Amino acid sequence: MQVVIIGSGNVASVLGRLCKQRGHEIVQVISRNAAHAKLLADELGCSYADYHEKLNDSAGLYILAVADTALQDLNESMNLGNKLILHTAGSVSKDVLKDISHNYGVLYPLQSLRKEMNYQTDIPFLIDGNSADTLTLVEDFAQTLSTNVTKATDDERLKLHVAAVVVSNFTNHLYALAEDFCKKEQVDFGLLSPLIKETAERIQHFSPATVQTGPAVRNDIFTIDKHLRILSNHPQLKNIYIKLTESISKG
Ligand SMILES: NC(=O)c1ccc[n+]([C@@H]2O[C@H](COP(=O)([O-])OP(=O)(O)OC[C@H]3O[C@@H](n4cnc5c(N)ncnc54)[C@H](OP(=O)(O)O)[C@@H]3O)[C@@H](O)[C@H]2O)c1
CATH class of the missing domain: 3.40.50.720 (NAD(P)-binding Rossmann-like Domain)
Known part of the structure; x- marks a missing residue:
């Protein structure tokens, strides 16, 4: 062609x-x-x-x-x-x-x-x-x-585009914020690479909601508080952390 x-x-x-x-x-x-x-x-x-x-x-x-x-x-x-x-x-x-x-x-x-x-x-x-x-x-x-x-169809593509923005653009933005946080806090972002791969790999086999881990799903207020304290120097990430924690807690 x-x-x-x-x-x-x-x-x-x-x-x-x-x-x-x-x-x-x-x-x-x-x-x-x-x-x-x-x-x-x-x-x-x-x-x-x-x-x-x-x-x-x-x-x-x-x-x-x-x-x-x-x-x-x-x-x-x-x-x-x-x-x-x-x-x-x-x-x-x-x-x-x-x-x-x-x-x-x-x-x-x-x-x-x-x-x-x-x-x-x-x-x-x-x-x-x-x-x-x-x-x-x-x-x-x-x-x-x-x-x-x-x-x-146009309608199906539009809906999949919304989902694509969430799974790709939003997660990449979270990686960018986490990388910036690690740089400023002088820890190595590269150490998170196996975790990033495992999280993406796991949902090839399980529905994401069934394999959620972390302090929000455990309702671990003590750890969340500790995290929020260190995030007080990172307002953009802190804001997103709070919103996502609320969203995960609601299930
Ligand atoms: N990148 C992705 O991951 C991806 C995936 C799926 C679908 N898409 C879709 O594919 C399309 C292109 O995306 P892209 O990522 O290739 O974008 P891009 O890398 O930003 O390139 C945009 C292109 O559009 C041209 N352009 C921008 N504004 C224009 C205007 N006002 N009038 C005429 N030409 C204009 C630019 O031409 P000049 O450089 O010559 O100015 C450039 O060639 C979009 O509809 C996007 O939603 C993107």
């Missing part, structure tokens, strides 16, 4: 590389900032352009991997006739593409993607299409990229 990548950030880079690895030909990278487009295009071995230049209109697929807020603007400025165009956003309806093409859909990677990372395992995709025929095309294409492809 000949593919045009629109965008040059994390998802554009990871999907561009994956498409190429799986035998598709990236024919153009288009991005708002031409220098960003060039960087990715050079890596993928194709031409590049910004939005003022001509879009390659001979490709079979257009992957629109741009900031959610930019999708509506592009809908108003692009026209691809019948060409298949897919966006990659978790919480934006596929219909944001309805004025660009008669064939549109979604290729949403249900994974946290950073362009500097090398992904060895299959990326899970949630897919959608504006008609049964389009959905079949999207599914066929997605299956060339991954063995983990699931159909999801």
Whole structure:
């Protein structure tokens, strides 16, 4: 399949590389900032352009991997006739593409993607299409990229996106706060690595609520008080500690 990548950030880079690895030909990278487009295009071995230049209109697929807020603007400025165009956003309806093409859909990677990372395992995709025929095309294409492809409506994808923010973005923020706390208190954050892995591994086998540990679930007020005292120098973390302790105690 000949593919045009629109965008040059994390998802554009990871999907561009994956498409190429799986035998598709990236024919153009288009991005708002031409220098960003060039960087990715050079890596993928194709031409590049910004939005003022001509879009390659001979490709079979257009992957629109741009900031959610930019999708509506592009809908108003692009026209691809019948060409298949897919966006990659978790919480934006596929219909944001309805004025660009008669064939549109979604290729949403249900994974946290950073362009500097090398992904060895299959990326899970949630897919959608504006008609049964389009959905079949999207599914066929997605299956060339991954063995983990699931159909999801706008509504289902939005709900999974909420859950994804909680399990990934929020936990990563907690890691960031804990790392900062460890640095300031001069203890080694790296020592927590086996604990982080064990917590994530365990919920592959058990429902999370059934394997909760720690002072909050034991209602251990004495330990919680000790923790709050040391956290008085770390107000942001203290606030979150109190909220999460309350949430765990409620069960
Ligand atoms: N990263 C993830 O883990 C992840 C996972 C699943 C889905 N997604 C979704 O994938 C999409 C892209 O995310 P990302 O992480 O790749 O974002 P990103 O790394 O921040 O890249 C954003 C891209 O959008 C372009 N852009 C930003 N504002 C724009 C505007 N106003 N007009 C036109 N282009 C604009 C940027 O172009 P320039 O650099 O040329 O300015 C850049 O190429 C989003 O819908 C996101 O929700 C992300």
